[in-house]
Amino acid sequence: MKSVARSGLARSTLVRSLILVAIVGLILLAVSAFIGDYRNTQLATGAYFFAALAGLTVLAGLSGKISLGHGALMAVGAYAVALLVGNEHWPLAAALAAGTVAAMIIGIPIGAAATRLHGPYLAGLTLAFAVGLPALADTYPSTFGGENGLTINPPTAPSWLGANFSFEHWEAWVACLGALIVLFVLYNLIHSGIGRSMRAARDDEIAAALCGLRVGPTHTLAFVVSAGCAGLGGGLLAVVNELAQPGAFPLALSLSLLTGVVLGGLGSLAGAVWGAALLVFLPSWTTDLGHAFSLSNQVAFNLPLAIYGIVLIVAMLAWPSGIQGGVRAIAGLVRSRFAARSQPAEVAPESQG
Amino acid sequence: MTKFIDLTLSGISDGAIYAAVALALVLIWRATRVVNFAQGAMLMITTFIASAVINSTGSYVIGLVVALITGFVFGALVERVLIRPVEGGPPLNAVIVTLGLYSILVAAAGMIWGNTPRAFPAAFSLRGYKVGGTTLLFTPNDTFIVLVVLLVAAVLALLFRFTPLGLQMRAAAFAPEVARLLGTRVGRMFTIGWAFAAVVGSLAGVLVAPEVFLGPNSFDPILISGFVAAVLGGLDSPPGAVVGGILLGLALSYVSGYWQSALVPLVAFVILLGVLMVRPTGLFSAARERRV
Numbered sequence: 001m002k003s004v005a006r007s008g009l010a011r012s013t014l015v016r017s018l019i020l021v022a023i024v025g026l027i028l029l030a031v032s033a034f035i036g037d038y039r040n041t042q043l044a045t046g047a048y049f050f051a052a053l054a055g056l057t058v059l060a061g062l063s064g065k066i067s068l069g070h071g072a073l074m075a076v077g078a079y080a081v082a083l084l085v086g087n088e089h090w091p092l093a094a095a096l097a098a099g100t101v102a103a104m105i106i107g108i109p110i111g112a113a114a115t116r117l118h119g120p121y122l123a124g125l126t127l128a129f130a131v132g133l134p135a136l137a138d139t140y141p142s143t144f145g146g147e148n149g150l151t152i153n154p155p156t157a158p159s160w161l162g163a164n165f166s167f168e169h170w171e172a173w174v175a176c177l178g179a180l181i182v183l184f185v186l187y188n189l190i191h192s193g194i195g196r197s198m199r200a201a202r203d204d205e206i207a208a209a210l211c212g213l214r215v216g217p218t219h220t221l222a223f224v225v226s227a228g229c230a231g232l233g234g235g236l237l238a239v240v241n242e243l244a245q246p247g248a249f250p251l252a253l254s255l256s257l258l259t260g261v262v263l264g265g266l267g268s269l270a271g272a273v274w275g276a277a278l279l280v281f282l283p284s285w286t287t288d289l290g291h292a293f294s295l296s297n298q299v300a301f302n303l304p305l306a307i308y309g310i311v312l313i314v315a316m317l318a319w320p321s322g323i324q325g326g327v328r329a330i331a332g333l334v335r336s337r338f339a340a341r342s343q344p345a346e347v348a349p350e351s352q353g
Numbered sequence: 354m355t356k357f358i359d360l361t362l363s364g365i366s367d368g369a370i371y372a373a374v375a376l377a378l379v380l381i382w383r384a385t386r387v388v389n390f391a392q393g394a395m396l397m398i399t400t401f402i403a404s405a406v407i408n409s410t411g412s413y414v415i416g417l418v419v420a421l422i423t424g425f426v427f428g429a430l431v432e433r434v435l436i437r438p439v440e441g442g443p444p445l446n447a448v449i450v451t452l453g454l455y456s457i458l459v460a461a462a463g464m465i466w467g468n469t470p471r472a473f474p475a476a477f478s479l480r481g482y483k484v485g486g487t488t489l490l491f492t493p494n495d496t497f498i499v500l501v502v503l504l505v506a507a508v509l510a511l512l513f514r515f516t517p518l519g520l521q522m523r524a525a526a527f528a529p530e531v532a533r534l535l536g537t538r539v540g541r542m543f544t545i546g547w548a549f550a551a552v553v554g555s556l557a558g559v560l561v562a563p564e565v566f567l568g569p570n571s572f573d574p575i576l577i578s579g580f581v582a583a584v585l586g587g588l589d590s591p592p593g594a595v596v597g598g599i600l601l602g603l604a605l606s607y608v609s610g611y612w613q614s615a616l617v618p619l620v621a622f623v624i625l626l627g628v629l630m631v632r633p634t635g636l637f638s639a640a641r642e643r644r645v
Contacts, residue, residue, distance in 0.1 A: 066445055068452070113629050119444030120388035123452075124584065125625055127390065128577045132619035139615045251573060255456050262449060302463035309456030316450045317438050 013191040021184045028176045037168040041240065044168070046280045047175035048236035051182045053260045053272040053279075055229025058186050061267015062195060063222040064202040065114050069126030071254030072133040073227050074234030075244070076103045079137075081235035082150040082244035092155050096178065096235045103231020104224050111223030115216040130254045137246040149245025152238060175236045182229050186269060189225065198222050252305050259308040262315050265328075282307060359490035360610040361603065366495035367578075368602020369502040373557035374579025375586065375594035376506065377550040382588050383526045384546025385432070385440055390451040393576030394458035395431070395551055396558030397569065399424045401466055403559050404473055404567055413476055420555045428551025432544045440543070462569040470568030479563065498560045505553055506595050513591070522546055574618045578605065581625045 032040055056070050067073075077099035084095040110129065114122050137144040144150065157170035189195050200208040201215045209215050238244040260279050264271025283304050290300025374392065381389045389395075399420040407416035435454060439446040477493035513519035524532035525542035533539045557579075558572065565571045582601045586593025601624065608620045 060445075064445075066448065109626060113626055117629060120390075120448055121584070121629060123390065123448045124388060124577075124580045125622070125629060128581065128618065128622035128625050131573050131577050132616075132622040135615040135617075135619055139613050251570070252456070252459075255452060258449065258452060259456075298467050299464045301468070302460040304460075305456050306460035306464070309453040309458075309460060312449050312453030312456065313435060316446045316453070317435075 013188055017184055017187040017191075020187065021180050024183065025176070025180050028180075029173075032169060032172045032176070037166050040166070040168040040172040042280050042284075044172040044175035044236070044240045046276045047172070047179040048233045048240060049257075049260065049276040049279045050179045050233075050272055051236065052230045052233030052257055053264070053275045054179075054182050054186055054269055055226040055233070056257055057261045057264060057267055057269065057272050057275070058190065058229075059222055059226035060261060062190065062198040062202065063114075063219050065117075065122055065219070065223065066258070067110075067114075067126045067223070067226065068123055068251075068254045068258060069110065069129035069133075070226070070230040070257050071249050071251070072130045073103045073107060073230035074237060074253070075133060075246070075249035076106050077231030077234030078238035078244040078248070079144060079150065080231070081238045082152050083143075085239075086150055086152045092174065092239065096232060096239070099235030099238075100228045100232040103234065104228040107224045107227025108220065111220040111227070112216075114223050115219035127251075127254075130251050134246040134249055145245070147246065149243055149248070150238075151243050154242050155239060171240050175240055178232050178236045182232060183269065185225075186229070190269070194218075194221070252308075255312075256304070256308050259311050263311055268328075270327075278311075355487055356610060360606045362489060362491035362495070364603035364606030365599060366491065366498050366602070367606055368582075368599035369499045370557055370561045370575065370598075371578045371582040371601050372595040372598025373502045373505065373553055373560070374575055375582035375598045376509065376591055377554040377557065378579055378583040379586070379588060379591055379594045380509075380546050380550035380553065382583070384522065384543045384550075385436060385447075386444070387436060387440070387447040387451065388580070388588075389547075389550070390448065390576070391431070391454035391458060392550070392554050392579070393572040394455045394462075394569075395427060396424070396554040397462060397567075397572045398458055399427065399551075399555040400473070400558035400562050400567055400572075401462060403555075404471070404562070407474060413474060417476075417556075417559050420559050421552050424551040424555030425548045428554075429544045429548040431551070432547035436547070437540070437543075459569045466569075468569055470566035470571055473559075473562035473567045475563035494563065501556065501560065502595075505556065506591065509549075509553075509591055518545070574621075577618055578602075578621050581621045581628075584625060585628060 028043070032043055035043070052070055052074055056067060060066055080099035080102040081095045084090040084098055085092060090098070110126065113125060117125065137149065138146055154167045155170060155174060157165045157167060161170070197208070197213050197218050198221075200211070201213055201218045205215050208218075234249075237248070241248065256279055257275075260275025261272070263278055264273070264275040286300055286303040286307070289295070290297070290303065295303075374396075377392055377396075378389060381387060381392075402423050403416040403420035406419045407413055410416070431454065435450055436447065439450050475494045477497050479492050479494055481488040481490055481492050483489075511519075513523060521532070521537045522542045522545065524535070525537055525539040526546070529539045532542075557575070561572075561575060565575065578601060579598070582597040583594050585597030585601060586595070601621070604624065605617045605620060609617050
C-alpha cells in the first residue's frame with residue numbers, strides 16, 4: 001500500500017482520479033444491472049442530486065461560500081435541456097452540455113458578486129435568486145410552458161444494448177455518467193493548483209492577494225464551476241423526470257440541497273454521496289411512514305421539509321462536520337492507533353472542511 | 354398619469370410593509386450580527402395564529418394583539434434556544450440555523466393549516482378612495498398600513514435614542530465586552546432585540562396578509578423584499594431600512610404596473626445584485642475597514 005502511494009504513477013492526480021472514476025463506474029454498472037426499473041430510477045435520481053450536491057459542497061469547501069440558489073441553477077439546466085431536446089431536437093449529450101454552460105453563464109454575475117460578499121449577504125442574494133427565478137416560467141408561458149412546464153420524451157437506449165434494455169436502465173446510465181464526469185472534474189480541481197489557490201483565497205483573502213493570487217477571479221471561478229455542476233444535475237433531472245416545471249424547483253429544493261451538503265459535511269465529495277442518498281430516500285420513507293401511521297397527506301407531504309430543517313439545526317448545534325466528518329474522525333482515530341505502533345502518523349488530511 | 358399616481362401610492366404602501374420587515378431584520382442584525390432568514394416564516398406563523406383568533410373571537414384587534422404577543426415570546430425563545438449557541442461563531446452556521454428554522458416552520462404550518470393559501474381580513478376597507486370621479490388604488494387600509502409602520506419606526510427611534518433600555522441595547526450591539534464590564538446584561542439585550550424584531554415582523558405579517566393571502570410560502574417574496582430593503586439601507590440603520598423599504602416599494606410597484614407583476618421577486622434580486630456590486634455593504638452604510 002505504502003509503496004504504491006509513493007510511486008510516481010499513483011501520485012499523479014489525473015491517474016488517481018481516473019482509477020477512482022473507473023472503480024465507481026464499474027460498481028454503478030454492476031449495481032444498475034442487478035436492480036429493477038424502480039431502483040434504477042432512484043439510482044438516476046441519486047446521480048443527478050450528487051452532481052448538484054458535489055458542486056455545492058466544493059463551493060463551500062474550496063471558497064467558503066454558501067449558495068441557496070443552486071436549486072434555481074438546476075432549473076436553468078433543466079429548462080435548457082428541455083427546450084433544446086424538445087423544440088430543437090438536439091442530441092441528448094449536446095443538450096446536457098448546453099444546459100451546463102447555460103447555468104455557468106448565469107452563475108458568472110452571481111459569482112462575481114459572491115467574490116465581494118460575505119456570509120449572510122451572499123446567502124440573501126442567492127436566496128432572492130431562488131425565490132425569483134421560477135416566476136419566469138409563469139411570465140413567459142409560451143416559451144417555458146407555464147405551471148405545467150415542458151415535457152421531453154424519454155431517451156431511447158442505443159439498439160446494440162438489446163431490445164430488453166429498459167429506458168429506466170438507460171436513464172440510470174446517462175445520469176451516472178454525468179455524475180462521474182462531475183466527480184472527475186471536481187476531484188482534479190480540488191487537488192490542482194487552482195484548488196490550492198481557492199483554499200488560500202478562502203482562508204485569508206488579503207494574504208492570498210499579497211502572494212500574487214487574483215482573489216476575485218478565483219472565487220468567481222469556484223462559483224461558476226459549482227453552477228455548472230448544478231446545471232448538469234438539473235439537466236439530468238429533466239431527462240430522468242421527462243419534465244421541467246417550476247414546481248420542481250421551489251425554495252425547498254435549494255434548502256434540501258443545503259441539508260444534503262451540511263449532512264455530508266461541507267467540502268467533502270464523499271459526503272455528497274450521503275447527501276444524495278438522503279435526498280433520494282427521505283421522501284419515499286416519509287411517504288411509507290405516512291401510510292404506516294395513516295397520517296394525512298397534508299402531514300406526510302410536509303414531513304421531508306420538516307426533517308431537513310431539524311437536520312440543519314441539529315447538525316449546526318451538535319455535529320457541524322457532518323456524517324463524512326464523523327466517519328473521517330473515526331477513521332483518523334483508528335489510523336493513529338495503528339500508526340502509533342509502527343511509525344509516526346502522517347499528517348495529511350485529505351479534506352477541505 | 355392616473356396610473357402613475359396609482360402605482361406610486363401602492364408602491365408607498367407596499368414599501369411600508371417592506372420597511373417593517375427590513376426593520377425586523379435590522380434589529381436582529383444590530384443585536385446579534387445574524388440575518389434572520391426565518392423572519393418570513395416566523396411572521397407567517399403569528400399571522401396564522403392571528404387568523405385563528407380572529408375567526409374564533411370575531412375581533413380583529415384581539416387577533417392583532419395576540420399575534421404581537423406571540424411574536425414577542427417566539428422571538429425571545431428562538432434567540433435563547435437556537436441562536437445563542439451559534440452567536441459569535443462562523444456566520445455560515447447562524448445562516449444555516451435560521452434556514453433550518455424556516456424549513457421547520459413552513460413544514461409545520463403546512464401540516465397544521467394546509468398548503469392552500471386562505472383569505473385574511475383587513476382592518477379597514479379595501480375599496481380605493483374616490484377623488485373627483487376616479488377611484489384611486491389607495492385604500493383606507495393602505496393609509497392604516499403606512500401610518501402604523503411610520504409609528505413603529507418612530508417608536509423604535511425614540512426607544513433607541515432616549516431610553517436606558519435603548520442605550521443598553523446599542524451598547525450591547527456595538528461593544529459587547531465593554532457593555533458587559535459596565536454591567537449591561539448583554540445576553541438579555543440580544544434576547545430583547547430578537548423579541549422586538551419578531552413583534553415588528555408579526556405586525557408586518559398581519560398588515561400584508563389581506564393582500565398576499567395566508568399560506569406557508571406566501572411571505573417568501575416579502576422576506577426577500579425586506580432583505581433587499583435592509584441591504585439598501587445598509588443592514589445596520591433603522592432609518593435606512595425605512596427609506597430602503599419605500600424606495601424598493603416604489604421601484605417594484607412601477608415594475609409590476611408597467612411590466613410584469615410576476616417578475617417582482619426577480620427584479621428585487623437584480624436590484625440587490627446591482628447594489629451589492631456597487632456597494633457591497635449597502636447604499637447608506639458608512640465605510641468600514643476589514644480586519645486582517
